[in-house]
Amino acid sequence: MGKLIWNQWGRLLAITSAVSSFWAYFFRKFFWDMVGGTLGPAGLVPGKNTQPLVNLVVLFPLLQTFTMVLGLFALALEMPLPILVNTAVHRSILLRIIIYFMAGSVGIMVYQTVDCAIYFIITSAVYAVALLKGETISVIGEGRDGVVSV
Template sequence: MGVLVWNELSRYVSLTASAYAVWASFWGMFFRKFFWDFVGGILRNPGGIQCVHISPISWAFVLMSRRPSPRARVFITVIVKVPFIQIMTTIVGFFILALEWPLRPVKGTRFHRSIPLRIFLLAFQAILALLFYQGTNASLWSLIAAVFYIRALTLGESIGPWKEQRGTVGQV
């Protein structure tokens, strides 16, 4: 049997998580909702601030108007009013994709071979993606990829220099 190469496994999980984070941030720009809005009140774009409350007498859904917590004002500003968190998640996701599926200018550089940089970027992406509603799955998979990279570091794995495959067409 072979030996599991943890940095390759984490590379594939990181590619998937970053692609999903970019996709979720695009959806988050159109449907702006932050993940923790159920604490104070539900914020919806066409309907304003709403809260769904179950009546203890008839078990019917009653729509009640309630203002969100003043502590959520920061989240409302950077996620709902101006999609700053979604834009930052898109930028970080594209940067991780450029590292994991290396672009030509990034191939073989110190940044491309740095596992701690990838752990930091994945943790940052996980924090950003957790703040808006559509990015929670991307956040979870980014954390899983970061844990896999940490396991690769503890086992002493490294990403070697990029090797060009040189050969002629049709040669086996």
């Protein structure tokens, strides 16, 4: 059997998390609405104590925007843009751990991105293991068609 390459597994998890984080823009719902909420004719009505967070999620999608920006940055790192290939930003595992942990922390507040937030947290843990094992991220080569494989 082969040896598990942790940063490659983290790469696949990060791509999945980043793509699934876009879902929150289509359907906006505050995840923690059960705290102080009451049951109304249309379902659960969030309480007054959660109104500032409801405004951040439903009326002004600030949390979704932040999660989407971090998801786009994750895609730019994992499916490397030609600008980022073989730069210090692209090779930094510590930067990925920090960004994915931040994306997971913000994504847990939005109902539709709870799954991708959990995947982002797992991804940051996988990259932490890769960092502890001394793995590095580097460009393997360029194919005939100019596509860079990592």
